[in-house]
Amino acid sequence: MNLTNAWNILKDNGYKETSKRNQILELFANDERYLTARDLLDVMQKDYPSMSYDTVYRNLATFVSLGILEETELSGERHFRMQCESDHHHxxxxxxxxxxxxxxxxxxxxxxxxxxxxxxxxxxxxxxxxxxxxxx
Amino acid sequence: MNLTNAWNILKDNGYKETSKRNQILELFANDERYLTARDLLDVMQKDYPSMSYDTVYRNLATFVSLGILEETELSGERHFRMQCESDHHHxxxxxxxxxxxxxxxxxxxxxxxxxxxxxxxxxxxxxxxxxxxxxx
DNA sequence: TTCTAATTAATAATGATTACGATTTACCTT
DNA sequence: AAGGTAAATCGTAATCATTATTAATTAGAA
The missing domain is CATH 3.30.1490.190 (Ferric-uptake regulator, C-terminal dimerisarion domain)
Incomplete structure (x- = not known):
């Protein structure tokens, strides 16, 4: 999954293009690790100091529901990463x-x-x- | 794992026999499902209205560390059940x-x-x- | 029975997540 | 390009699970 794919999916489903959304997606596109909501917020707040948890969690939920991100539970916390490109189940x-x-x-x-x-x-x-x- | 086994392990490790502990273990011995800390507390409080979360979590942690209970994460919550009898990994x-x-x-x-x-x-x-x- | 350390109660603190009213923004329509 | 509208965001508070703290209680040994 890359940025272009992600935006295609979002647009197809009627989601608007915002700079916050774009930066969240860019972060995931450039990091192969699993990130927590807090990880995201910490980075995002460098550019958008007023960024709120609501925005982070709402977008994470959207991305997961559209298959843009995948999610797992590591040591009691939800972690997210870009959905793999692989077309085969793994x-x-x-x-x-x-x-x-x-x-x-x-x-x-x-x-x-x-x-x-x-x-x-x-x-x-x-x-x-x-x-x-x-x-x- | 049954009550007797559990108590043997506890005694071997210097843990005292208390009625709360015994009832927690009885609950798990009689329920093959995974239970949350809240599930436990709700049942326990019928007999011990003053039972606190601290007691529940402390004992759950003890039991898991001694291999009496096993733990998994289901829909964001920790769940516990009696360790399986099976001697083989499964x-x-x-x-x-x-x-x-x-x-x-x-x-x-x-x-x-x-x-x-x-x-x-x-x-x-x-x-x-x-x-x-x-x-x- | 008495003593002591382990256990528990009561409650507060923490950390992740969700919720909500007010404000702002993307983008469609004119 | 301006205005309208629903979506998105902010700021903040609420909620939920879990952990921590301190004082009181209790199990088990002496």
Whole structure:
């Protein structure tokens, strides 16, 4: 996902182009790590000192609902990052030191679906945590 | 994990036997679902109206650190349940309706470890969410 | 029974997230 | 280009889960 794609999606869904929105998206486009709402606000307030949490959270929710950002829970806090480009379903290794992620091309559901015949599977979560080669 | 096991672990680690602790453990022993701190407090306060959050959270932390309870994050809240009896590593299907869980005997890490040679893997999370046969 | 450290109660503080009325802004229409 | 309108934002307060603090209580040992 890049800036152009993101704006196309936003425009298609009737969202207006604002400088705040654009800067939030730029931050995500230039950072492969997961960021918290506070991370965002801290950076944004350098350019927009009056930026409020409401704006941050509202836009994060919008972006996630449109598939522009993806979200996960790390140590009790919601973290966000740009949705991956990959067209195939995949999961993530997350470095607990630098926060960088690596795509894991396999999905355990391939094996598991058959083991739960009578169950209705809505979604699943698979994440690996540790240290990337650079941080090790 | 049952009450007797739990108390053995607690005693071995020098924790005292209190009626609150016992009732918390009884609640978990009789409920296979994941419970929040608030769930616990609501039930406990029927017998101990003055029960405080401090007591709930402190004991939950103790139980988790001793391996008596296991913990997961569901829709932004910490949830707890009795540690499974199973001696082999496994994961869970969680019913989003009734909260019941089912053990999934396979672990995706078997396949994945080799795909991340230079990475130091600390831990992982794999959970499946949906509806169990009864709730479907 | 008495003593002492562990445990708990009562309450306040913290931190993340959500909510809301007032104001401002993007952008459509004229 | 000016005006209108709904969306977006600000400023701030409320809410919710969780953690911290201090004083009082209690379990278990001496």
């Amino acid at each position: 999961h993530h290794f997350i470095c607990m030191d630098c926060g960088k992620i690596k795509e894991i091309p396999v999905c355990p559901m391939d094996m598991v679906g058959a083991a739960l015949p009578a169950y209705e599977i809505a979604n699943h979560k698979f994440e690996i945590y540790g240290k990337c080669p650079e941080c090790k | 994961h869970h299907f969680i019913c989003m309706d009734c909260g019941k869980i089912k053990e999934i005997p396979v672990c995706p890490m078997d396949m994945v470890g080799a795909a991340l040679p230079a990475y130091e893997i600390a831990n992982h999370k794999f959970e499946i969410y949906g509806k169990c046969p009864e709730c479907k």
